Amino acid sequence: MLCGGRGEHRTGRLALRPANWNRDGSVRERDRVLAAAQDASAGLTRSTKDTYVQDDLVVSVARDLAQSAVMAAGPAGMPRTARLTSDAEHLLLTGRPDRAVSLLAQAYHQAR
Numbered sequence: 518m519l520c521g522g523r524g525e526h527r528t529g530r531l532a533l534r535p536a537n538w539n540r541d542g543s544v545r546e547r548d549r550v551l552a553a554a555q556d557a558s559a560g561l562t563r564s565t566k567d568t569y570v571q572d573d574l575v576v577s578v579a580r581d582l583a584q585s586a587v588m589a590a591g592p593a594g595m596p597r598t599a600r601l602t603s604d605a606e607h608l609l610l611t612g613r614p615d616r617a618v619s620l621l622a623q624a625y626h627q628a629r
Contacts, residue, residue, distance in 0.1 A: 532557065532578070547582055551625060554578045555618050562615040572614040576605070579621035586628035598624035 532553030537546040544550050557575045561567040583602060587594040605620040 544582060547625075551579060551582055551622055555615070555622060558614040558618040562613060567614075572609060572612070572617075576609045576614050576617045576621070579618040579625070580605070583621040583624040583628065586625045590628040594628045597627050601627070
């Protein structure tokens with residue numbers, strides 16, 4: 518189970534729906550998957566039983582989407598998003614996956 522509670526588990530299943538992914542494993546429905554990662558990370562933050570590994574799995578989805586958008590933006594993408602992604606990593610390490618995903622979502626949108 519990716520998250521702490523029944524609703525968050527459902528959120529994780531929604532993110533993993535085949536319609537959200539391409540055959541090669543890349544994300545097709547980026548905004549939908551990012552929203553599901555935000556919901557799941559909120560559940561993890563509320564949980565007292567989550568582990569760093571669970572937090573990191575959810576944050577990794579948002580991180581991958583943000584990094585992809587930054588790369589697609591070219592040389593201008595990194596300066597606009599570097600602080601957001603750096604702060605997100607710190608928040609993950611300090612037990613705030615919800616805030617980490619939120620900053621990565623901001624980086625994703627700024628890079629686009």
